[in-house]
Amino acid sequence: MATNDEIDSRLKQLAIAAKNHPHKTVERQKAVTKLYMEIEKYKIINCPKNRNFSYQIYQEICAEAKQDLMLRICRELHNYRPEKEVSQWVNFLMIKCFQEATPKVIGVKDxxxxxxxxxxxxxxxxxxxxxxxxxxxxxxxxxxxxxxxxxxxxxxxxxxxxxxxxxxxxxxxxxxxxxxxxxxxxxxxxxxxxxxxxxxxxxxxxxxxxxxx
Structure with a gap:
C-alpha cells in the first residue's frame, strides 16, 4: 500500500504534467482526466463537514459538489502550486464546490x-x-x-x-x-x-x- 508521501508525489507529478499542457488542448484534458482518476483512486476527496443538514441532504450536496469538482480542477489548475499537497488543493476546491452545490440542492424557500x-x-x-x-x-x-x-x-x-x-x-x-x-x-x-x-x-x-x- 502506498504511503501518503508516495501518493502526494504521484499526484504532484500528474498535476504538474497536466499544468504544463496548453489550455483547451486534448493533451491537457487527457492529463486532467488521468489526474482526477488517480485522485479518486486514492480517495483523498473529503466533503466539508456540515451539521446543518440531515444525512441524506448532506450526501446529496456532496454528490453534487463532487460532480463539479473535476471541472473546477480543470479550470483552476493554473493556480496549483507544487509546494502544496495536491490533497490540500483539491479539498480547498471541494469546499468551493460544496458552497455552490448547496443552493442547487436546497433552495432558501424549501x-x-x-x-x-x-x-x-x-x-x-x-x-x-x-x-x-x-x-x-x-x-x-x-x-x-x-x-x-x-x-x-x-x-x-x-x-x-x-x-x-x-x-x-x-x-x-x-x-x-x-x-x-x-x-x-x-x-x-x-x-x-x-x-x-x-x-x-x-x-x-x-x-x-x-x-x-
Whole structure:
C-alpha cells in the first residue's frame, strides 16, 4: 500500500504534467482526466463537514459538489502550486464546490420544509420517545413499510430508473439501515438521484408517516 508521501508525489507529478499542457488542448484534458482518476483512486476527496443538514441532504450536496469538482480542477489548475499537497488543493476546491452545490440542492424557500419533513429527523423524533413507546412505534412503522398496504410505496417509482421505487428505498434505509453509497452501488444509480427521489417521495407520504407519531 502506498504511503501518503508516495501518493502526494504521484499526484504532484500528474498535476504538474497536466499544468504544463496548453489550455483547451486534448493533451491537457487527457492529463486532467488521468489526474482526477488517480485522485479518486486514492480517495483523498473529503466533503466539508456540515451539521446543518440531515444525512441524506448532506450526501446529496456532496454528490453534487463532487460532480463539479473535476471541472473546477480543470479550470483552476493554473493556480496549483507544487509546494502544496495536491490533497490540500483539491479539498480547498471541494469546499468551493460544496458552497455552490448547496443552493442547487436546497433552495432558501424549501429549506425549512425539507428540514421538517425528511425521514432522518422523523426518526430522530422517535428516539426521543419513551423506550416502550419507541419500540411500539418503530415496530408499527417497519411493519407498515414492509406490508405496504395497497402497494402505495411500491407504486411510487422513479421515472428515470423504473427499478427504483419508494418501498425499496424505505426498506434499505429504514429497515436495513444501509448507507446511500451502499444502495447506490447495489442499484447502479447515483446517490444524488436516489436521495432526490427519496426526498420527493417522503414529502408526498409525510401525512401517512405522521399518523404513527
Amino acid at each position: 429549506r425549512k420544509r425539507l428540514y421538517c419533513e425528511n425521514m432522518d429527523l422523523f426518526f430522530d423524533k422517535l428516539k426521543k420517545q419513551a423506550e416502550h413507546d419507541l419500540y411500539r412505534i418503530e415496530s408499527a412503522l417497519i411493519e407498515m413499510i414492509k406490508a405496504d398496504p395497497g402497494d402505495a410505496f411500491k407504486s411510487e417509482a422513479s421515472k428515470k430508473y423504473p427499478h427504483v421505487n419508494f418501498q425499496l428505498l424505505l426498506v434499505k434505509r429504514v429497515v436495513e439501515e444501509a448507507s446511500w453509497q451502499q444502495i447506490s452501488e447495489e442499484l447502479g444509480v447515483s446517490v444524488s438521484n436516489l436521495s432526490s427521489f427519496y426526498r420527493r417521495s417522503l414529502e408526498k407520504f409525510t401525512p401517512r408517516f405522521r399518523e404513527y407519531l
